[in-house]
Amino acid sequence: MPAPRNPRGPLRRPPAVGSAVALALAAGLLAVPQAASAAGAEEAPAGTKARIHDIQGTTRLSPLDGKQVTQVPGVVTAVRSFGSARGFWFQDPNPDRDPATSEGIFVFTGSATPSVAVGDSVLVAGTVSEYYPGGEKAGLQSVTQLTRATWEVRSHGNALPAAYRLRPSALPARYAPDAAGGSIEKLPLRPGAYALDRYESLEGMRVSVQDAPVVGATSAHKDLWVTAEPRTDRTARGGSLYGSYREQGSGRVKVVSLIPFAQRPFPVANVGDELTGTTAGPLDYDNFGGYTLQATELGTLKDRGLKRETTRRQKDGELAVATYNVENLSPKTPQAKFDRLAAALVTNLASPDIVALEEVQDDNGTTDDGTVDAGQTLRKLTDAIAAAGGPAYQWRQINPVNDQDGGQPGGNIRTAFLFNPARVSFTDIAGGDSTTPVKVVRQGGKAALSASPGRIEPGDAAWANSRKPLAGQFTFRGERVFVVANHFNSKGGDQGLDSRFQAPARPSETQRTQQAKLVNAFVKQLLATDRRANVIVAGDLNDFQFSPALKALTAGGALTDLVDKLPRNERYGYVYQGNSQVLDHILTSRRMRSVDYDIVHVNAEFADQASDHDPQVLRWKP
Structure with missing residues (x-):
């Protein structure tokens, strides 16, 4: 079989408004001549007489793919009169008895608005083709359609087939x-x-x-x-x-x-x-x-009145640690987003003592001119937090090597720590930079970091075109606490749930699993040095609690994924294609048993979002 053609090109999103005539045609509000054809379309040669169910067939591919069909009967059920993928759907009101064969099909007319109206009875001729949205290599299913079509309108105002x-x-x-x-x-x-x-x-x-x-x-x-x-x-x-x-x-x-x-x-x-x-x-x-x-x-x-959640404030003896993907934040981001992120941190998350941030961009956003510092971005966020009545947060981060950490080109996204110095202290240890790996050392009989902040194995191939984990050493009420902020590689390149390949391939998880193994090994070094070490691993891990990556991260009992402690119907903080799922996580070492964990739903379920991720917070009492 020859490779299916892709005549539509990429689909376009519907516009917010359209011309009155085009939109009226789309709704079937205007009459059309008794006979019409696609504007500018070539006259289709004579072909096989067929009905729609003959064209659709009993598999995903038409048995008539690439062939000419003629006198295909049906009633127009809808018209799309905007964008570059215009056309109309029509359906046979006299179906066959096979539940596998569809009785409807799309007629593609390109950029030409089809001169038909909803309710028209038509006889259509054209070429059968299989269109792959996004291109055949995207791995999605195809749409059977008619192209180079001509049609005759037999009558108007016919009843539509029942839905x-x-x-x-x-x-x-x-x-x-x-x-x-x-x-x-x-x-x-x-x-x-x-x-x-x-x-x-x-x-x-x-x-x-x-x-x-x-x-x-x-x-x-x-x-x-x-x-x-x-x-x-x-x-x-x-x-x-x-x-x-x-x-x-x-x-x-x-x-x-x-x-x-x-x-x-x-x-x-x-x-x-x-x-x-x-x-x-x-x-x-x-x-x-x-x-x-x-x-x-x-x-x-x-409207069911969904409200944004607010978590409880930590008690004096509790350390509160949060993670929040702030979605490509830079000084070019509108001030309104900074204010909303700040309000969520202060009010909805009750001013956590430590915040692991993801997707902090450099000081000129996506302008790719070699800038890597993010001081202005973080200053603008901490100023907004203070203006919202929050603490005077300080920050720690390490600038990445230019254009090496993925994300939007030129943005140089990275992880960073915010912390409230009135409640927790950060242990600054010189030596951390974009390429030097942080090591675990023994200090006074306890585990410590060779550099704080420091990056975990930044030269390892597992972090190619991806954010490197940021490790920091903190002290809370005399207890040493190690926090690792993460943003694992994205799911880009994976096949969708609805792919024509089943089960769909998830090639991106190979890299995330390698990344998870490196973080797991680092945590095990801390615990081998001091089995009572307090370790918190947090961030956007871009994977599910049941994934190979999370299994690798928790291997050997080094870490506990707190999402598994929630009731099953509360295990989500991100919504993709109608699926509520887990991408962000907070994990703790085995000694940290007295923890209270909350995914705070303020974004993912709402049309109005400050980020596409919900933040999370844990409270731990030493």
Whole structure:
């Protein structure tokens, strides 16, 4: 089979507004001539007479891929009249009896607005093709579509086929077939056995959700996530819990709108809210989240009143240590974000004694001119904290080698410590720099650092294009405490849960596992030097509590991952594609038993975020 073409190019996000004519056409509000064809499209040659289910077939790939089809009947169910991926969906009102074959399909017209209206009965001719969102190498599934299309409008105002209702009984608990990492494209669809197969069997068809809980907040791109399984794997605050590699949340579906925003503003929803009534439209697939309900009918938003959490203040005899990914913070960041981060640290986190920060950028942000210092960034944050009524935090950090630690190009992100000198002291030990590894030494019969702050094995290949861990030595009420701030490598390059390769490959976790082994070895050196050493490892580890990386980090009982101590439905601090999951962690050495741990939900579940991560805090009583 020849390589499928990619005629659409990259999908574009829907604009906030559009022309009145284009948006009216998208909603099916304007009439069209009795017969029409795609503007500027070549006349398609005569081809095989077919129905939509013949084109869609019983696998993910069309049996007619690359062939010309003609006189394909159906009713127009939706029109997309914006961006470079314009076109319309149409559906056969006379389906076959095979649940594996979809009765809907998308007609791609490029940058030309199709001259059809919702409810038109059409006969379509065109070329069958498989479009891979993001390109074939991205590993996603393909969308079967018609290109170079012409069509004849036979009549207007026809009733639309009833939408297939997504409900728990229709969605198998198993997410996808396992092909040992291979492609599932040619496997026969089994919509009664796998959720991904169910969605694929509905590709292009009208689907609906009823009274759907929101599990992914509205993004800046005007989309949100709902679940069609309101009683399955829910978090304590209404999200969809990603609890293991086998628990992917079968009911998650992204919702976007084809309704003109001037006519119906897109709902601004938080996790736990609900789209009451019916939300319906054709089921699409894209590279920004997989299966997507292109809504021509939107339910009414019911605000469930989700509140940002506030943790309790530490007692006099408790040390409070927090971790917070501040998401690409630099002096170029608007002051409003600094103020919100500061307010969260002071109020919601109750002014922790030590804060491990991640994604602190250099003093000119993404300008790549060799600047690596972050003094202005940290000064601006600590000033904002003081203005919010917080303590006069001091900071410690080590500048990275320019352009060597990943993140946004030119940003030189790094980890850093804030600490409140009125409650905890930092032990400054000279010798720490961007390339010199910190060592464990014995001092007065106890473990100590050769440099504080110092970086753990910064020259090791495990840290290539990634942030190096920052170790610091503190003293609290006479107790020596070692804190390691981390930001492991990202999941970039991993295949998505909805990949056509199952189980999806996670190549990025190899590097994180290597990084975890280095931190684990460093902690074991501290404990070998002093088995009673107080060690806290914190930060954005970019991986799940059940991942190989976290198993490597806790190996040998050196560390305890505190997230495992929480009730199962509270184990999350990040929301991705409607899945509430764990990426940030705080871990402690075995002696630190009297700990109180809290993930403070202030960002990830909300449409309005200061960061995409929720901070965490532990309180420890020596």
